[in-house]
Amino acid sequence: MTHHLIKRLIVATALCGAMATAASAENLRFTVWTGSQAHLDMLNGIAEGFAETHPDVTVQFDTIPFGDYVQKLTLQLAGGNPPDLGWLLENSAPAFVEAGVLADVGDTLNATDGYDYADLSEPAMGLWVKDDAVYGVPFSTSPFIVYYNKSLYDAAGLETPTARAEDGSWTWEQLKTDAAALRDADAGVWGYETVDGQGYGARVWHNLIPIIRAYGGDAWTDGTCQFDSAQSVEAVKLFHDMVYADGSAVPPGEQGDFFSGNAALTVAQISRVSKLADVDFEWGIAPLPSGPAGEAATIGQAGVVAFAQGKNKELASEFLAYMTDKDNVATMAAFFPPARKSVLASDGFLTSNPAVTPEQMKIVAEGIESGTVLPSHERFPQIEAEARPDFDALWSSDADVQAVMTKLCEDIQPLL
Amino acid sequence: MSAARTGPSLTLKTREAISGWLFVSPILAGFLIFFVGPLIAVFYYSTTEWNLLSQQSSFVGMDNYVDALTRNDTFWHVLGNSLIFAAGLVPLNMALALGLALALSKPMRGVVIFRTVFFAPVITSAVAWAIIWTFLLQHESGAVNQALSLVGIDGPNWLHEPRWAMASVIVTRVLKTVGLNMILYIAALQSIPRDYEEAARLEGANGWEIFRRITWPLLAPTTLVIMVITVVGSLKVFDHIYLMTGGGPQNATLVLAFYIYEQGFKFFNTGYASALAVVLFVLILALTILQMLLKAVRK
Numbered sequence: 001m002t003h004h005l006i007k008r009l010i011v012a013t014a015l016c017g018a019m020a021t022a023a024s025a026e027n028l029r030f031t032v033w034t035g036s037q038a039h040l041d042m043l044n045g046i047a048e049g050f051a052e053t054h055p056d057v058t059v060q061f062d063t064i065p066f067g068d069y070v071q072k073l074t075l076q077l078a079g080g081n082p083p084d085l086g087w088l089l090e091n092s093a094p095a096f097v098e099a100g101v102l103a104d105v106g107d108t109l110n111a112t113d114g115y116d117y118a119d120l121s122e123p124a125m126g127l128w129v130k131d132d133a134v135y136g137v138p139f140s141t142s143p144f145i146v147y148y149n150k151s152l153y154d155a156a157g158l159e160t161p162t163a164r165a166e167d168g169s170w171t172w173e174q175l176k177t178d179a180a181a182l183r184d185a186d187a188g189v190w191g192y193e194t195v196d197g198q199g200y201g202a203r204v205w206h207n208l209i210p211i212i213r214a215y216g217g218d219a220w221t222d223g224t225c226q227f228d229s230a231q232s233v234e235a236v237k238l239f240h241d242m243v244y245a246d247g248s249a250v251p252p253g254e255q256g257d258f259f260s261g262n263a264a265l266t267v268a269q270i271s272r273v274s275k276l277a278d279v280d281f282e283w284g285i286a287p288l289p290s291g292p293a294g295e296a297a298t299i300g301q302a303g304v305v306a307f308a309q310g311k312n313k314e315l316a317s318e319f320l321a322y323m324t325d326k327d328n329v330a331t332m333a334a335f336f337p338p339a340r341k342s343v344l345a346s347d348g349f350l351t352s353n354p355a356v357t358p359e360q361m362k363i364v365a366e367g368i369e370s371g372t373v374l375p376s377h378e379r380f381p382q383i384e385a386e387a388r389p390d391f392d393a394l395w396s397s398d399a400d401v402q403a404v405m406t407k408l409c410e411d412i413q414p415l416l
Numbered sequence: 417m418s419a420a421r422t423g424p425s426l427t428l429k430t431r432e433a434i435s436g437w438l439f440v441s442p443i444l445a446g447f448l449i450f451f452v453g454p455l456i457a458v459f460y461y462s463t464t465e466w467n468l469l470s471q472q473s474s475f476v477g478m479d480n481y482v483d484a485l486t487r488n489d490t491f492w493h494v495l496g497n498s499l500i501f502a503a504g505l506v507p508l509n510m511a512l513a514l515g516l517a518l519a520l521s522k523p524m525r526g527v528v529i530f531r532t533v534f535f536a537p538v539i540t541s542a543v544a545w546a547i548i549w550t551f552l553l554q555h556e557s558g559a560v561n562q563a564l565s566l567v568g569i570d571g572p573n574w575l576h577e578p579r580w581a582m583a584s585v586i587v588t589r590v591l592k593t594v595g596l597n598m599i600l601y602i603a604a605l606q607s608i609p610r611d612y613e614e615a616a617r618l619e620g621a622n623g624w625e626i627f628r629r630i631t632w633p634l635l636a637p638t639t640l641v642i643m644v645i646t647v648v649g650s651l652k653v654f655d656h657i658y659l660m661t662g663g664g665p666q667n668a669t670l671v672l673a674f675y676i677y678e679q680g681f682k683f684f685n686t687g688y689a690s691a692l693a694v695v696l697f698v699l700i701l702a703l704t705i706l707q708m709l710l711k712a713v714r715k
Contacts, residue, residue: 071681078468078686095684099470188557200576201662253555253573381682392665395576 025056026312028319031073031086033066038274039335046331050322059319067202070381077101082309084316088136090301091205093127094378097135103306106134108317115325116342124339127376128303136303137324140336142269143297143367144195144210146175146289150282152182152189152264161265161286165363172211172238172289175265179248182264190256191248193263200252204391205384209374210267210298211235214291219375223416225409228402235291236394237401244397252395269300270364271335273355285360287367297371302336337364344368379415386411455697461690468684480691490667490675491692495699497582498672502650504586509646510639512594517601518627531602535595542592546659549588550575578668581661585669589656593649597642604638605631640711644704651700672696 034040040061047059062083064072070092076082088096096102109115120137128136146161153160158178164170179191194200199207209219217232219225226232242249250256250263258266259275267288276283288297304323306316322328329338330346334353343349344365350358377383390408393399426434437444462480466473484491520531537545552559553574561571574584608631616626654673657663663670663678672692680689 074469074681074684078471095469099467099684101469201664251555251573253553253576254557255551255554381684385678385682388664389666392578392667395665 025058026054026315028057028059028085028312028316029062029083030059030319031062031064031069031076031083033064033069033087034271035063035065036271036274038277039271042331042335046323046328049328050319054315054318057315057319077307077309080309082307082311084310084312085304085306085320087139087302088305090127090303090373090376091380091384093136093303094376095380096305097128097130098378101308102135103308103310103313103317104133104135105137105306105317105320106132108314109134109137109321109324112318112321112325115321119326119340119342120324121339121341121344124301124373127301127373128305136305137320138301138303138339139324139329139332140269140271140302141299141339141368141373142271142301142337143299143364143371144206144267144269144288145363145367146286147258147266147268147272147276148284148286149182149258149261149264150284152281153178153284154282156182158182160284161289162284165286170286170289172214172235172291175289176238176242176246176248179242179265180246183248188262190250190254190263191265192242193250193256193258193266195267197250197255197257200391200395204388205374206300207267208236208239208391210288210296211239211291213296213298213372214289214293216291216293220412220416225413225416227412228405228409231293233402233405236405240394240399240401243395270337270353270356270361273353274335277355285356285363287363295370297367299368299371299373301339301373337368377416383412383415386415458690458693458697461687462694464687464690466685466687466690468680468686470684473687476687480688481695483688484691484695490670493667494670494672494675495695497668497670498651498696498699500582501586501653501669501671502647504583505590505650505653506643506646508586509590509594509597510642512590513597513642514601514635516594516598517605520598521602521605531599534598537592538595540592542655543659545588545592546656549584550660553584553588575661576665578666581665581668585656585660588660589650589653592656593646597646600638600642601635604635608634636711640707644707647703647707648700651696651703672699 030043032039032043040063043061044059047061050059051057069087070089073083073086082101109117121141124138124141125134128134128138148161150160158181161170161175161178164174175192181191183189183191195203195206198204205219212218212227212232212235215231215235215238217226217229217235219227239249243251256263258264258268259272259279261279261281270285287295290296304320306313306320310316323332324340326340326342329340330343330348330352332338333343333349338344338349347358349365350361353361387408390404390411393404393407394401463475463477464473465476465479516534520527520534553561555561555571555573555576558571558574560574564571572580574580612630612634613626616630621629652673653671654677657669657671657674658677661669663674673696676689676692676696679685679692
């Protein structure tokens with residue numbers, strides 16, 4: 001009888017223990033736009049590291065396709081089903097900060113042992129800090145770089161962009177010349193493909209801003225539109241000529257995929273290296289070409305944020321702090337160049353991705369040091385929509401670039 | 417003494433009514449929860465200035481309607497695009513559906529295969545359909561222009577030229593949806609008694625006269641149904657626009673349903689988007705009633 005009683009007590013205690021564990025287990029939901037298995041493996045590795053100090057916490061990474069990301073995230077927030085954490089792009093950050101939907105994680109970051117907040121580059125934190133509050137930490141401050149098909153360059157006997165960048169002759173004019181020379185219609189090879197092939201639609205800003213800045217122009221400065229400046233217009237004319245005068249760029253209405261080997265050059269960020277793992281051609285990377293205004297590295301930025309309406313706000317802030325500490329930023333640096341000065345300066349960063357040589361990673365580091373983040377604004381969606389038909393008007397062979405850019409400025413100026 | 421008088425106090429009619437209500441209650445509940453409820457909510461939201469992102473809302477009365485109808489030029493452009501889309505799609509869809517139905521309603525070898533071929537796009541994913549047609553309509557390497565080049569025609573950049581983009585979306589949409597109308601017409605044609613046609617032939621009527629005086633009038637109720645659902649579907653078009661043109665180029669294909677989506681989910685102007693949705697609802701309701709009235713007057 002006593003024996004049975006002891007057995008029952010042991011079982012009851014074990015059940016209570018299991019129930020207590022179940023009650024304290026937490027699941028953090030984290031929305032991301034990457035579907036890359038390499039990226040997800042890395043993120044899950046970071047989550048496993050967090051579980052070492054938080055054994056009852058699991059982190060679930062939900063992929064939302066890039067094109068729908070902001071809309072679906074907004075619906076989740078509005079529908080009362082917010083994720084705990086998420087990624088956010090530079091062009092969405094001001095609107096989200098302004099709307100008050102992001103949690104202030106400043107206190108948690110400062111309270112985390114060894115976090116070293118001062119190590120985060122101040123310019124890189126610009127979009128994510130308002131007054132004394134910290135609404136996110138950029139995990140990717142990634143300059144746009146040129147990817148080129150080295151096999152095609154070698155076959156054509158052309159000097160590579162890497163070599164030209166070293167001797168100072170890597171310019172947008174040169175890229176245009178190279179692209180025209182490497183275009184091989186019979187083989188189905190295009191010269192230059194715009195960012196992700198979306199440079200006439202979703203990524204028209206990513207496509208044109210780097211060229212415009214290399215020519216000394218910009219989207220706007222101090223609330224004044226600069227798309228219609230002589231420098232901006234000259235830059236857009238150069239790209240327009242690539243499409244319509246010499247046919248060196250994949251035109252609107254055509255598909256050319258650099259990563260499948262049917263375009264010689266493209267512009268993308270270092271995260272796209274993950275698409276080059278199994279390609280059957282040699283490739284290289286080079287900095288963005290320079291222009292009359294010199295080099296003008298352009299950076300796309302994305303931050304990790306915790307949502308104010310999240311069910312586990314405190315825990316989410318702790319995970320955010322863990323994910324953006326020095327060790328994990330160094331891990332993520334393989335794909336996502338960091339905003340941490342110490343990691344950028346380290347040899348570890350240069351060797352963080354086995355598919356990328358230290359010399360190539362140095363191009364990325366230099367781009368971060370000298371680059372400027374893409375334009376952002378709290379009314380960016382409206383600006384983008386207002387600008388869209390004007391950008392569309394560029395894509396015909398007889399477009400008057402100056403007139404289009406003047407109209408563009410007239411349309412977006414009231415929103416700036 | 418009848419069974420009804422000795423049974424429960426409820427009359428047979430009442431019991432039947434209760435049974436009927438019980439049978440329809442699941443669908444009625446769904447209708448109230450998922451249609452009437454949101455409809456009323458949209459009317460309410462349309463009188464507010466509501467930011468979807470920040471969840472801040474304030475009552476503004478009819479301001480959203482006034483803004484759309486009197487101050488927003490884009491609204492009228494978008495409304496015009498929706499009407500152009502409907503005006504292009506409805507006659508094309510119905511004419512093609514009727515033609516196919518007439519051709520495929522008669523017994524002939526392989527008729528089932530032909531019907532399946534034309535109906536298959538209806539059950540194909542809209543996403544897959546739009547993506548495939550985006551490839552087919554590529555400027556130089558697209559199959560459509562490659563085919564045109566064989567007969568010496570230099571095809572346009574279909575989805576990237578404002579004057580061709582709307583026509584391209586209309587035609588691809590027609591090809592996607594015509595199969596459903598074709599099936600409805602085939603069903604209607606097969607319900608017309610053969611005797612009418614045989615009697616007319618005995619009287620010396622030719623094929624065109626039989627169609628004009630017998631077939632077409634007897635198809636009238638089906639034509640009305642098809643017209644209503646096609647008009648409503650065309651005014652609500654969203655997926656093809658979203659996937660093939662994104663409203664471009666130069667807003668040439670920016671239709672009302674897509675504009676509502678942009679206002680609500682990209683700019684977070686949920687109150688304004690609700691007002692536009694109410695306008696779309698009223699437009700569809702008015703056009704539907706008009707079609708019914710025209711049919712009634714003709715009778």
